[in-house]
Amino acid sequence: xxFDDDAYGALTDHDDDARWAYGTGFADPLAGVPTAVxxxxxxxxxxxxxxxxxxxxxxxxxxxxxxxxxxxELEDELAIANIGLDLLGQARLLLGRAGEVEGAGRDEDxxxxxxxxxxxxxxxxxxxGDADFAHLVARLLVFxxxxxxxxxxxxxxxxxxxxxxxAKGVKEVTYHREYAAQWVVRLGDGTDDSHRRMRAAxxxxxxxxxxxxxxxxxxxxxAAAGVAVDPALLRPxxxxxxxxxxxxxxxxxxxxxxxxxxxxRDGAHGPELGEILAxxxxxxxxxxxxxx
Amino acid sequence: xxxxxxVATVTDPELPMVTLAELGIxxxxxxxxxxxxxxxxxxxSGCPAMEAIRDDIVRALRDAGFGRAxxxxxxxxxxxxxxxxxxxxxxxxxxxxxxPGAAPRRTTGPVPLVLGxxxxxxxxxLCGHAETERISAFSATACRELxxxxxxxxxxxxxxxx
Numbered sequence: 001x002x003f004d005d006d007a008y009g010a011l012t013d014h015d016d017d018a019r020w021a022y023g024t025g026f027a028d029p030l031a032g033v034p035t036a037v038x039x040x041x042x043x044x045x046x047x048x049x050x051x052x053x054x055x056x057x058x059x060x061x062x063x064x065x066x067x068x069x070x071x072x073e074l075e076d077e078l079a080i081a082n083i084g085l086d087l088l089g090q091a092r093l094l095l096g097r098a099g100e101v102e103g104a105g106r107d108e109d110x111x112x113x114x115x116x117x118x119x120x121x122x123x124x125x126x127x128x129g130d131a132d133f134a135h136l137v138a139r140l141l142v143f144x145x146x147x148x149x150x151x152x153x154x155x156x157x158x159x160x161x162x163x164x165x166x167a168k169g170v171k172e173v174t175y176h177r178e179y180a181a182q183w184v185v186r187l188g189d190g191t192d193d194s195h196r197r198m199r200a201a202x203x204x205x206x207x208x209x210x211x212x213x214x215x216x217x218x219x220x221x222x223a224a225a226g227v228a229v230d231p232a233l234l235r236p237x238x239x240x241x242x243x244x245x246x247x248x249x250x251x252x253x254x255x256x257x258x259x260x261x262x263x264x265r266d267g268a269h270g271p272e273l274g275e276i277l278a279x280x281x282x283x284x285x286x287x288x289x290x291x292x
Numbered sequence: 293x294x295x296x297x298x299v300a301t302v303t304d305p306e307l308p309m310v311t312l313a314e315l316g317i318x319x320x321x322x323x324x325x326x327x328x329x330x331x332x333x334x335x336x337s338g339c340p341a342m343e344a345i346r347d348d349i350v351r352a353l354r355d356a357g358f359g360r361a362x363x364x365x366x367x368x369x370x371x372x373x374x375x376x377x378x379x380x381x382x383x384x385x386x387x388x389x390x391x392p393g394a395a396p397r398r399t400t401g402p403v404p405l406v407l408g409x410x411x412x413x414x415x416x417x418l419c420g421h422a423e424t425e426r427i428s429a430f431s432a433t434a435c436r437e438l439x440x441x442x443x444x445x446x447x448x449x450x451x452x453x454x
Contacts, residue, residue: 028365082430089337089338149403165337175452179429
């Protein structure tokens with residue numbers, strides 16, 4: 001059967017279990033790293049931590065995907081899609097690990113598609129909408145300047161799976177940070193209008209910075225056990241990279257001001273996360289058990 | 293033919309001019325009583341070709357008479373372009389994709405932030421001009437970047453060193 005005769009038939013015309021596309025309903029079993037949880041660790045705690053880092057990547061990835069078909073140039077379309085794809089890959093690994101450690105039968109699909117907003121543990125920075133392209137690159141810069149040293153330190157985790165995910169992710173987020181930084185410099189050190197809009201975008205994202213470095217009790221417990229990274233320790237490296245970029249962009253660093261209220265790490269989110277999930281989970285919720 | 297020989301013939305779905313082995317993503321091919329177990333390393337965490345690669349490996353093994361085959365993902369050590377073989381690099385070059393040079397190595401300390409153009413100079417594969425400029429760090433796949441030659445004005449792809 002050829003594609004010209006019957007396109008749908010051609011997609012399904014094979015005698016093995018290979019599929020023409022992979023959206024959900026498959027897993028990538030790992031090799032080379034022991035997947036057993038170190039014996040002294042609290043499994044619920046480790047699962048909660050994997051969810052935090054996984055949700056950061058998943059929600060940020062979805063926001064990046066929303067820019068596809070809306071980027072200013074084709075090259076940026078490709079860059080944003082690739083960055084979103086990298087983060088989606090990290091999210092799949094982390095949610096998969098969370099489900100495995102939790103041991104309650106939830107896989108990466110169940111965790112991504114069947115949780116309500118209050119069960120998501122991402123930092124609120126990840127879910128924010130972007131008013132324009134300057135807001136996107138400002139947010140991506142802050143996110144990457146924070147996640148890069150986090151993943152870098154995660155390579156020393158006692159959980160071998162987290163260490164492996166960290167080692168893989170460092171190489172990727174290095175490029176994400178570079179992409180965002182170069183745009184912030186280009187716009188900040190550009191025309192009067194681009195400078196004004198870049199400055200507004202940095203000012204707008206800055207209140208979300210404080211939450212990134214607050215140590216949640218799950219992070220504190222697992223950091224003490226040599227498994228997690230205490231985010232408070234990341235601030236000097238974050239500040240160093242941000243200062244380098246902002247100076248080159250002729251922008252000044254805003255005053256620190258933490259957004260009041262509970263943390264995304266405890267499931268407190270703005271209405272924006274609900275909007276993301278309504279879009280992301282629509283098909284999975286409408287077709288329970290469906291695989292695509 | 294051994295299972296390893298069969299796997300060595302499978303080509304990459306996005307770079308069909310090279311085999312998976314030349315690309316350096318095949319870590320292990322093991323024949324067990326329960327079938328063949330193949331370990332592959334993704335180039336990037338979100339590489340969307342991984343599932344197609346897994347299906348291609350399983351199909352090739354089955355067609356060669358190996359009944360059961362399982363493909364597993366090995367994350368660590370992370371893939372590096374240094375694992376691309378010399379023949380793989382030659383085939384990439386022949387297809388117009390400039391192969392990667394040596395991957396950067398970091399000893400200790402924070403990952404350095406590069407704001408200007410990256411130091412590596414990539415020669416134009418079309419006219420040979422020594423210095424070219426980056427258009428975008430990402431191209432049709434995450435592992436390639438888009439560059440342009442200031443002399444002949446032609447764009448081309450380069451596989452990034454990671």
